[in-house]
Amino acid sequence: MTQYPNLLAPLDLGHSTLKNRVLMGSMHTGLEETKDWNRVAEFYAARARGGVGLMVTGGMAPNREGGVFPGAAGLFSDEDIANHKIVTDRVHEADGKIAMQILHAGRYAYGPECVAPSSIKSPISPFPPKELDEEGIEKQIADIVTAAERAREAGYDGVEIMGSEGYFINQFLVQHTNKREDRWGGSYENRMRLPIEIVRRTREAVGQDFIIIYRLSMIDLVPNGSTFDEVIQLAKEIEKAGATIINTGIGWHEARIPTIATSVPRAAFTWVTKKLMGHVSIPVITSNRINTPEVGEEVLAEGCADMVSMARPFLADAEFVKKAIEGRAETIAPCIACNQACLDHTFSGKISSCLVNPRACFETELVIEPAQATKTVAVVGAGPAGLSTAITAAQRGHKVTLFDRDTQIGGQLNMAKQVPGKEEFFGLVDWFEVMVKEAGVTLKLGLEVTAEDLTGFDEVVIATGVVPRDPEISGQDGNNVLSYIDVLRHKKPVGKRVVVVGAGGIGFDVAEFLVHEGESPTENLEEWKEEWGVGDPAKTPGGLAPEGPQPDAPARQVTLLQRKAERPGKRLGKTTGWIHRAALKMKGVEMIGGVNYESIDNAGLMVSTGETRENPRTIEADTVVLCAGQLSDRSLADALEEKGVACHVIGGADVAAELDAKRAIDQGTRLAAKL
Numbered sequence: 001m002t003q004y005p006n007l008l009a010p011l012d013l014g015h016s017t018l019k020n021r022v023l024m025g026s027m028h029t030g031l032e033e034t035k036d037w038n039r040v041a042e043f044y045a046a047r048a049r050g051g052v053g054l055m056v057t058g059g060m061a062p063n064r065e066g067g068v069f070p071g072a073a074g075l076f077s078d079e080d081i082a083n084h085k086i087v088t089d090r091v092h093e094a095d096g097k098i099a100m101q102i103l104h105a106g107r108y109a110y111g112p113e114c115v116a117p118s119s120i121k122s123p124i125s126p127f128p129p130k131e132l133d134e135e136g137i138e139k140q141i142a143d144i145v146t147a148a149e150r151a152r153e154a155g156y157d158g159v160e161i162m163g164s165e166g167y168f169i170n171q172f173l174v175q176h177t178n179k180r181e182d183r184w185g186g187s188y189e190n191r192m193r194l195p196i197e198i199v200r201r202t203r204e205a206v207g208q209d210f211i212i213i214y215r216l217s218m219i220d221l222v223p224n225g226s227t228f229d230e231v232i233q234l235a236k237e238i239e240k241a242g243a244t245i246i247n248t249g250i251g252w253h254e255a256r257i258p259t260i261a262t263s264v265p266r267a268a269f270t271w272v273t274k275k276l277m278g279h280v281s282i283p284v285i286t287s288n289r290i291n292t293p294e295v296g297e298e299v300l301a302e303g304c305a306d307m308v309s310m311a312r313p314f315l316a317d318a319e320f321v322k323k324a325i326e327g328r329a330e331t332i333a334p335c336i337a338c339n340q341a342c343l344d345h346t347f348s349g350k351i352s353s354c355l356v357n358p359r360a361c362f363e364t365e366l367v368i369e370p371a372q373a374t375k376t377v378a379v380v381g382a383g384p385a386g387l388s389t390a391i392t393a394a395q396r397g398h399k400v401t402l403f404d405r406d407t408q409i410g411g412q413l414n415m416a417k418q419v420p421g422k423e424e425f426f427g428l429v430d431w432f433e434v435m436v437k438e439a440g441v442t443l444k445l446g447l448e449v450t451a452e453d454l455t456g457f458d459e460v461v462i463a464t465g466v467v468p469r470d471p472e473i474s475g476q477d478g479n480n481v482l483s484y485i486d487v488l489r490h491k492k493p494v495g496k497r498v499v500v501v502g503a504g505g506i507g508f509d510v511a512e513f514l515v516h517e518g519e520s521p522t523e524n525l526e527e528w529k530e531e532w533g534v535g536d537p538a539k540t541p542g543g544l545a546p547e548g549p550q551p552d553a554p555a556r557q558v559t560l561l562q563r564k565a566e567r568p569g570k571r572l573g574k575t576t577g578w579i580h581r582a583a584l585k586m587k588g589v590e591m592i593g594g595v596n597y598e599s600i601d602n603a604g605l606m607v608s609t610g611e612t613r614e615n616p617r618t619i620e621a622d623t624v625v626l627c628a629g630q631l632s633d634r635s636l637a638d639a640l641e642e643k644g645v646a647c648h649v650i651g652g653a654d655v656a657a658e659l660d661a662k663r664a665i666d667q668g669t670r671l672a673a674k675l
């Protein structure tokens, strides 16, 4: 008897049956643009072998003007169709099902040819769109229908028509972006004509035995978004027009409320989908921040939807469903919703991967094979770099011993997990613990190893991490001064007025830790909704709370400082930096750049500005916390070198600048693949 009876139940779609209720949601990985079709096929086939019920590809442009950026992938020629057939064949050989997403970006397109219902520039693209005339609208519909026909020809089991997230179709639905006065604008009947026509004509073109998923924005999270009555009306019309499944979209891309980041509570928006249940008779999919089989099962058992969509969790672990079926959920690599290797890559023009699983999208390049000869391997340091090396090397058949002077594994992850909004790191450390055991790594904790202890191994890997950088501020030895380690690891008492020196990733984390007390809003959905101003779309169009964000009062008065004159937090993650900055702003944290640190005394920290150190002033504080960056801890590596023992140095011990778990895990895994 499975623990997940709802999640693993088949879903009968009439002409075909899905083997379970798990959808791998659409993700733009950048793989299709590589034109390495073997690589694309292997990415999807690995997930098909992993047992997922249905997959949706990244968004494919129906035409040049609708591409998210110039050169975005689409099915434009017979050659494109033949290439996509390589993918669908490989998926079908693996007994999987795959639908192609058709994504018309409208005014979100990052290109001068973009088109929209009205010529209103979006806040996230510099290009004002051209307003379409009647003929232009007919062309867009025809192109979307043609894309669906081509998808069918290419062997896809269906298409997903992207009608949410503020893209083209969504732009017709709300008056915020649709100011037309013809039959495509004005009344809601007119504004929803476009999606209905698209679905109706697509169904006519592709026949009955082809899946059409319509992704419908159920809570726009922008001012003057759709009302929930409109959402229900649209869903009913979309069903009538011939859709097979309705998928949930949450929030436009320009919304200023986080919808998928790690600080968003798990399954934070399934209550929105639940409001639609019973209004349509076709299956409904819910999504956003569902990342374990337990959460998926709970959501379905509560009647929030007929199926769940998870996207990033399939980057973290291609075998998510298979492991759930086998009752091995604790071995599923957890998606911690950090965006660091997936969305941040997409928005930097890089191919997506996964912080937890560097093989994601690199399946054909980073191959983990059994070792030709078994070696003894010592790994020193049980942080993310050392853990990934040890686990991968042991999985390949090596005899691995992992040392750490701490009595627990995880290294800096154990500090990250203390930060409100970063609770997913608990699951990551737990997963590492399971995998260390499963791989058969010998763990030696609470042991300070010396160079002498490491002489008998075939391979030695040094992953000893980092030490805090000393900012050398006069008076920093006072007992009102702490390091981030004192605060996050040793939980030393911190006063009510705090100055944080250094506004990097750790400075922001420490500030977040210090302004909160009690339960983290990430663990309490109602509190989180209040904090960010998420309301009920049945009461306010778009679902923004009329009273706006209502964060709790900050637990402390925090000032965050840096020497660089740029905006603090500018270098944080591309897709999450704004959330960290907004969260601290809501808590009244003052962020100041361009200061010199003069001295610390009992009154606080004296700073000045400019090269000539003008305007000295004291920022009053009970506690000063130093977060001035980190330096490599190479002491053991240097001692080994002196003894002439060869070693591999990885992670923070190798390069401390811009160290993060993504680089550490990637470097550790790649090294272990070659040992």
Ligand code: NAP
Binding pocket: 469, 470, 471, 472, 501, 502, 503, 504, 505, 506, 507, 509, 561, 562, 563, 564, 565, 572, 573, 627, 628, 629, 630, 657, 658, 659, 660
């Ligand atoms: P960091 O991001 O490099 O920031 C170091 C901070 O210290 C900067 O604000 C820097 O600004 C300041 N600083 C540097 N030298 C200094 C000196 N001599 N005296 C005083 N201040 C000095 O490093 P981190 O905060 O230690 O974080 C370490 C790594 O972990 C980073 O790569 C970070 O991205 C990563 N991390 C990421 C997250 C995340 O949310 N993604 C969270 C935690 C950590 P000025 O030089 O302008 O003063």
Ligand code: SF4
Binding pocket: 312, 313, 315, 316, 334, 335, 336, 337, 338, 339, 340, 341, 342, 343, 353, 354, 355, 356, 357
């Ligand atoms: Fe999830 Fe982070 Fe991996 Fe993206 S990079 S899939 S958010 S764990």
